Amino acid sequence: MKFEVSKADNSLFIFQTKSQLVYVLIYVDDIIITGNDATFIGDFVTQLNGRFSLKDLGKLSYFLGIEVKYTAERLFLTQRKYILDLLQLASMERSNSLSTPMVTTCHLSANTGNPVEDELHYRSIVGALQYVVITRPDIAYAVNKVCQFMHKPSDLHFKAVKRILKYLQGTLNYGLKFVHSSKFLLEGYSDASWAEAEYRSVAHLTAELVWIRSLLTELRVPVPKKALIWCDSSAAVAVAGNPVLHSKFKHVEIDLFFVREKVADGVLQVGHVSGSDQVADVLTKPLPVGIFTKFQDQLCVTNTSQEVFGEKES
Numbered sequence: 001m002k003f004e005v006s007k008a009d010n011s012l013f014i015f016q017t018k019s020q021l022v023y024v025l026i027y028v029d030d031i032i033i034t035g036n037d038a039t040f041i042g043d044f045v046t047q048l049n050g051r052f053s054l055k056d057l058g059k060l061s062y063f064l065g066i067e068v069k070y071t072a073e074r075l076f077l078t079q080r081k082y083i084l085d086l087l088q089l090a091s092m093e094r095s096n097s098l099s100t101p102m103v104t105t106c107h108l109s110a111n112t113g114n115p116v117e118d119e120l121h122y123r124s125i126v127g128a129l130q131y132v133v134i135t136r137p138d139i140a141y142a143v144n145k146v147c148q149f150m151h152k153p154s155d156l157h158f159k160a161v162k163r164i165l166k167y168l169q170g171t172l173n174y175g176l177k178f179v180h181s182s183k184f185l186l187e188g189y190s191d192a193s194w195a196e197a198e199y200r201s202v203a204h205l206t207a208e209l210v211w212i213r214s215l216l217t218e219l220r221v222p223v224p225k226k227a228l229i230w231c232d233s234s235a236a237v238a239v240a241g242n243p244v245l246h247s248k249f250k251h252v253e254i255d256l257f258f259v260r261e262k263v264a265d266g267v268l269q270v271g272h273v274s275g276s277d278q279v280a281d282v283l284t285k286p287l288p289v290g291i292f293t294k295f296q297d298q299l300c301v302t303n304t305s306q307e308v309f310g311e312k313e314s
Contacts, residue, residue: 013025015040020037071307078173079136086165099289102164126146130143136301138174174302185228242260
């Protein structure tokens with residue numbers, strides 16, 4: 001059995017022939033094995049068990065604090081238990097829930113409020129919240145904001161942390177939804193507050209899309225020839241497709257060259273999206289509940305208990 005290490009992720013190993021495809025994902029001593037050949041997987045597990053002491057937990061349902069649920073057409077990733085443990089750590093398991101993770105009027109800075117009594121407690125909770133972002137990108141902005149004050153947190157910073165926890169308390173069953181579809185799109189949204197940052201943001205997103213394409217190709221997932229980036233800056237869209245580089249862009253020349261190269265190769269298209277439809281806003285600023293909920297849904301963050309309840313779990 002000869003597995004190859006993935007070029008996109010060195011924790012992923014792939015075995016493939018014309019008819020067989022098996023993936024092995026390893027994190028320390030936790031392993032996920034999946035593929036299209038149950039006999040091969042069984043033989044592989046037997047060989048592993050001959051060299052190491054293994055415990056086969058059966059069909060994947062829990063991995064590194066992430067719960068996995070299935071229905072006929074959907075797959076859900078949640079961290080309900082992890083969040084409950086976090087609420088208990090913060091003594092907030094009975095707290096009242098809130099509709100958003102951060103108020104729109106929140107303006108945190110390093111010099112506001114009084115120092116917290118236990119800085120380690122603050123860091124422990126915020127560090128755990130960073131892990132929750134894996135399945136809850138709707139809290140990404142708020143968590144990133146409170147992470148900025150790890151070195152010297154204040155009571156106002158901790159108040160913002162508690163709001164995130166209260167939001168999670170009311171959305172315990174929420175998580176990421178993946179839906180089987182015959183139409184596959186590879187697209188992303190880019191947003192920044194000023195011009196040069198916008199260009200760099202598009203370049204960083206381009207790099208992420210290139211990486212995702214590489215990973216999906218290794219996994220034998222058919223990907224569309226052209227990835228799409230949606231940006232609410234008309235200037236950034238125009239510059240991305242313009243082969244002429246003006247001197248005023250010298251500070252972002254490498255970023256722009258990378259993006260233009262992908263556009264010229266026909267593997268990337270940069271298009272304009274209106275500010276009201278800019279999904280990336282939920283990752284870059286606090287939003288009122290109506291807009292927040294709209295973009296949360298577009299991030300595929302959903303109430304997984306309702307989804308599974310409405311469709312027979314497999």
